[in-house]
Amino acid sequence: MIRLLLAFLSSFILSLILMPFIIKFFKKKSASQTILGYVENHKDKNGTTTMGGVVFIITTLLLAFVFIEYDNVWFMCLLVSIFYGILGFMDDYIKVKHKQNLGLRAYQKIIGQAGIAIIFSIFIYFSTQAGNMFIPFSFNSFDIKYFIIPVVIIVMIASTNSVNLLDGLDGLAGSVSFIYLIFFTIITSTIGINLYNQGETSAIINNIANINVLSMLFIGAILGFLIFNTSKASIFMGDVGSLCLGGYIGASSCILGLELILPILGLCFVITALSVILQVAVFKLKRKRIFKMAPMHHHLQLSGLSEPKIVAIYSSITLSIGVICIIFYLL
Numbered sequence: 389m390i391r392l393l394l395a396f397l398s399s400f401i402l403s404l405i406l407m408p409f410i411i412k413f414f415k416k417k418s419a420s421q422t423i424l425g426y427v428e429n430h431k432d433k434n435g436t437t438t439m440g441g442v443v444f445i446i447t448t449l450l451l452a453f454v455f456i457e458y459d460n461v462w463f464m465c466l467l468v469s470i471f472y473g474i475l476g477f478m479d480d481y482i483k484v485k486h487k488q489n490l491g492l493r494a495y496q497k498i499i500g501q502a503g504i505a506i507i508f509s510i511f512i513y514f515s516t517q518a519g520n521m522f523i524p525f526s527f528n529s530f531d532i533k534y535f536i537i538p539v540v541i542i543v544m545i546a547s548t549n550s551v552n553l554l555d556g557l558d559g560l561a562g563s564v565s566f567i568y569l570i571f572f573t574i575i576t577s578t579i580g581i582n583l584y585n586q587g588e589t590s591a592i593i594n595n596i597a598n599i600n601v602l603s604m605l606f607i608g609a610i611l612g613f614l615i616f617n618t619s620k621a622s623i624f625m626g627d628v629g630s631l632c633l634g635g636y637i638g639a640s641s642c643i644l645g646l647e648l649i650l651p652i653l654g655l656c657f658v659i660t661a662l663s664v665i666l667q668v669a670v671f672k673l674k675r676k677r678i679f680k681m682a683p684m685h686h687h688l689q690l691s692g693l694s695e696p697k698i699v700a701i702y703s704s705i706t707l708s709i710g711v712i713c714i715i716f717y718l719l
Contacts, residue, residue, distance in 0.1 A: 403612025441629015
């Protein structure tokens with residue numbers, strides 16, 4: 389517990405110290421976000437400094453080896469999130485360089501995301517955990533064998549794109565990810581304690597302990613970033629931040645066999661992704677829109693809700709689901 393708290397505090401303080409320098413650096417490099425005029429309320433955001441999500445990579449990378457003894461499992465989890473962050477950085481760089489809101493092509497992003505996911509899925513398949521997946525709200529797992537490879541690929545692509553899509557309002561993606569990771573860490577700790585009490589001696593106990601520390605490093609880094617990102621934002625996380633967070637959220641779930649808890653605890657990620665999928669599908673089939681704008685948070689904004697209120701709604705939903713999940717695990 390002390391190690392978790394120290395990891396969180398160290399990450400938070402380091403993130404807090406780094407953020408002013410990061411903002412100053414990217415301002416000097418004219419790394420500002422070009423906003424399309426699709427939401428009237430976003431016009432004043434044009435020119436806001438972006439790519440602040442690099443703080444997640446820098447902070448976790450600098451502190452990980454301080455608090456965690458090297459192991460290829462947790463390191464692979466961190467490495468995957470960093471590579472997704474690098475993919476997002478490339479996307480941001482193109483946007484900044486050409487002063488427009490279109491970075492990498494959609495197919496280029498998918499190829500990059502899928503490539504990282506495939507390598508990660510193969511690593512998991514040949515790791516000690518193989519294809520074990522935990523049943524939600526229980527301490528039992530089942531082996532899906534080589535089917536773990538397509539499952540991991542789907543989870544990774546879904547999680548990275550979902551967090552990326554959620555990053556549309558000041559503090560939204562950061563706040564939801566912050567709360568998600570707190571409850572994810574509580575859930576993994578609960579599972580770890582239960583397995584230990586049952587006499588489990590496999591690597592899963594060590595993996596859970598290491599991933600928990602890594603999660604606390606991300607939680608601290610996000611909190612430090614949010615101080616500068618809440619409305620009105622001084623800096624956006626950019627794709628470098630959202631893909632890094634989405635990569636870690638997906639990777640940490642897959643590495644511990646908790647793929648099935650992700651869409652439950654991360655309901656807001658699911659809602660965001662589904663709102664876009666439904667909007668596109670219905671429009672192509674019937675030439676009609678079911679939302680004023682997708683993702684859902686833009687629909688709510690165009691319906692008259694303020695950004696802080698929408699962030700509060702999404703955060704409250706994630707918080708409530710987190711509490712419910714903990715209750716079910718303790719029953």
